[in-house]
Amino acid sequence: MTFGLTFEKLILIGFIAVMIIGPARLPVYAAGLRRVVDRAKVFARSAEGRIREELGPEFTDTDWRQLDPRRFDPRRIVREALIAEPEAPTAAEDRDRGAAPVPVEPTAGRRVTGEGDARA
Numbered sequence: 001m002t003f004g005l006t007f008e009k010l011i012l013i014g015f016i017a018v019m020i021i022g023p024a025r026l027p028v029y030a031a032g033l034r035r036v037v038d039r040a041k042v043f044a045r046s047a048e049g050r051i052r053e054e055l056g057p058e059f060t061d062t063d064w065r066q067l068d069p070r071r072f073d074p075r076r077i078v079r080e081a082l083i084a085e086p087e088a089p090t091a092a093e094d095r096d097r098g099a100a101p102v103p104v105e106p107t108a109g110r111r112v113t114g115e116g117d118a119r120a
Contacts, residue, residue, distance in 0.1 A: 021029055
């Protein structure tokens with residue numbers, strides 16, 4: 001949230017602050033601003049270190065740029081999904097999922113029609 005603050009407005013606020021503070025007190029306030037910025041940097045670095053420590057090695061190994069939603073092109077995703085050949089599950093994968101093998105009925109001597117009935 002920027003609250004409607006543009007670069008020009010920030011420069012104007014800074015100029016007014018310099019005029020109000022005056023040249024005598026400006027170095028003191030500039031040093032105070034520098035200390036605040038340095039403390040913010042230290043806080044950000046320590047927070048990042050704590051996050052990395054608490055989340056473990058999985059967090060540090062993740063390439064977050066790869067998960068950026070701006071990189072995903074729906075057309076490319078659909079094109080790759082259509083071009084990719086589906087992987088047939090192996091018998092071991094079926095057994096692991098608990099899927100029962102599908103029995104195959106012999107069709108020798110039968111003529112199968114389009115309506116789903118078989119005639120001998």
